[in-house]
Amino acid sequence: MNIEEQLQILSRQTCPKQVDVVDAVMAQVRCKPYLRPAHRTALWRTVALTAVAAVAAVVVFNVASFRSYDEEGIGRMMAYVSDYDYYASVETAAVNPIECLYDDETAETTE
Numbered sequence: 001m002n003i004e005e006q007l008q009i010l011s012r013q014t015c016p017k018q019v020d021v022v023d024a025v026m027a028q029v030r031c032k033p034y035l036r037p038a039h040r041t042a043l044w045r046t047v048a049l050t051a052v053a054a055v056a057a058v059v060v061f062n063v064a065s066f067r068s069y070d071e072e073g074i075g076r077m078m079a080y081v082s083d084y085d086y087y088a089s090v091e092t093a094a095v096n097p098i099e100c101l102y103d104d105e106t107a108e109t110t111e
Helices: 003-012 021-031 043-065 071-081 084-095 104-110
Strands: none
16 A cells, blocks of 8 residues: 555545534633733832933933033133223224234233
């Protein structure tokens, strides 16, 4: 007996009972109540999320409060512009235009 003959014998065989598992399974499902799994958040997860939020808040606060400008330089510039001697040098420039080209600090060191 070869494989083809065995396959033909198996194809002629029938099951004595009708096999239908769908109705039996559905009947069991109808009898059991629907159980929803309980959703419990682990304590470590809550603590970890709180710690991450705190670190993020500290980073945002530090970035927001970081000053990227030079306060001293801005103050010096404002004082220089509002200084009367700066505008008085315009009169000096009109009288002696060569001295106008040199800064006051340079003029003091060369004298």
